[in-house]
Amino acid sequence: MKPAPLDYVRATSVAHAVQVLADNDGDAKVLAGGQSLVPLLAMRLAQPTVLVDLGSLDELSYVRDEGSHLEIGAMTRTRTVETSQLVAEAVPLLPAALSHVGHVPIRNRGTVGGSTAHADPAAELPAVLRALDANIVVAGPSGSRTIGAADFFEGFLATALAPEEIITALRVPKSARGTRVAVQEFARRHGDFAIVAVFTAVELGANGEIADARIAVAGAGQVPVRASAAEALLSGQEASPTLLRAAAAEVAAATRPLDDIHATADYRKKITAVLARRCLEQALPRAERSSAA
Numbered sequence: 133m134k135p136a137p138l139d140y141v142r143a144t145s146v147a148h149a150v151q152v153l154a155d156n157d158g159d160a161k162v163l164a165g166g167q168s169l170v171p172l173l174a175m176r177l178a179q180p181t182v183l184v185d186l187g188s189l190d191e192l193s194y195v196r197d198e199g200s201h202l203e204i205g206a207m208t209r210t211r212t213v214e215t216s217q218l219v220a221e222a223v224p225l226l227p228a229a230l231s232h233v234g235h236v237p238i239r240n241r242g243t244v245g246g247s248t249a250h251a252d253p254a255a256e257l258p259a260v261l262r263a264l265d266a267n268i269v270v271a272g273p274s275g276s277r278t279i280g281a282a283d284f285f286e287g288f289l290a291t292a293l294a295p296e297e298i299i300t301a302l303r304v305p306k307s308a309r310g311t312r313v314a315v316q317e318f319a320r321r322h323g324d325f326a327i328v329a330v331f332t333a334v335e336l337g338a339n340g341e342i343a344d345a346r347i348a349v350a351g352a353g354q355v356p357v358r359a360s361a362a363e364a365l366l367s368g369q370e371a372s373p374t375l376l377r378a379a380a381a382e383v384a385a386a387t388r389p390l391d392d393i394h395a396t397a398d399y400r401k402k403i404t405a406v407l408a409r410r411c412l413e414q415a416l417p418r419a420e421r422s423s424a425a
């Protein structure tokens with residue numbers, strides 16, 4: 133199929149893009165890397181009357197060190213973030229997660245703003261933003277506002293963005309030096325969207341105790357799931373096989389998966405527990421060794 137007829141506008145500035153969206157009263161859509169939107173247009177699952185292309189807005193493509201956090205422009209390509217030395221040092225969970233997004237050509241075109249706005253519950257980036265308490269910066273007709281990831285993802289492909297707003301940047305808090313990260317995904321084939329994926333960042337205290345644990349799950353609900361109860365269970369504790377198993381069970385308990393053509397809800401919950409345990413063992417290898425002993 134081909135897209136329904138539409139007008140194409142190449143945005144010359146953020147203000148211009150917002151103006152076109154506002155003028156078209158919900159009938160215009162933003163085009164970023166096109167990796168999700170173009171197939172939706174071709175299948176006529178999305179039928180905007182106007183497409184506003186952000187492709188010329190070089191000012192939205194950057195990774196900046198802002199002290200306590202990194203600011204990443206919305207049009208920054210997924211692959212740029214995945215391969216950035218600055219990102220690897222400041223937020224190691226990002227490259228670990230983004231290397232699982234589709235295939236390299238998709239990551240070369242897809243943008244972080246596009247992935248965030250698309251809000252696929254199986255996508256890696258939204259889950260990482262949720263795990264790390266990132267903020268999403270958006271621009272609209274009345275200026276700019278910042279939305280926390282916990283409030284941004286509202287449902288399946290649904291966000292807190294108003295129709296006349298665009299994402300301009302992501303603000304991702306830096307991880308403490310030495311933070312250990314792990315990602316475990318289960319997908320049918322390499323490069324497919326995960327059936328379930330678990331993302332972990334663990335900071336150790338001076339005595340080797342777990343000072344801070346962040347865990348999020350993709351593919352196990354309508355939105356990315358933050359496993360707060362599991363994080364609380366781990367916090368302040370010495371890692372042990374028993375603790376990691378208990379935490380993994382809490383991660384699965386936090387999920388609200390649905391049946392779909394790829395897997396049943398029950399299956400997703402079961403794999404969540406397995407992936408969460410593996411993820412924690414990967415981030416805390418000493419606990420795994422004592423398990424084998």
Ligand SMILES: Cc1cc2nc3c(=O)[nH]c(=O)nc-3n(C[C@H](O)[C@H](O)[C@H](O)COP(=O)(O)OP(=O)(O)OC[C@H]3O[C@@H](n4cnc5c(N)ncnc54)[C@H](O)[C@@H]3O)c2cc1C
Nearest residue numbers: 162164165166167168169234242243245246247249255299
């Ligand atoms: C074969 C294949 C496999 C894939 N596998 C994965 C995977 O495993 N994991 C994964 O996470 N993704 C996967 N993707 C999706 C890919 O990551 C997309 O790049 C991403 O979801 C959308 O980014 P984009 O820049 O291409 O956005 P587009 O496709 O251009 O836009 C997507 C949506 O976001 C909106 N949008 C885009 N930018 C903005 C903005 N700045 N402000 C407001 N709204 C905006 C658009 O209007 C549209 O509704 C896959 C895609 C393909 C084709």
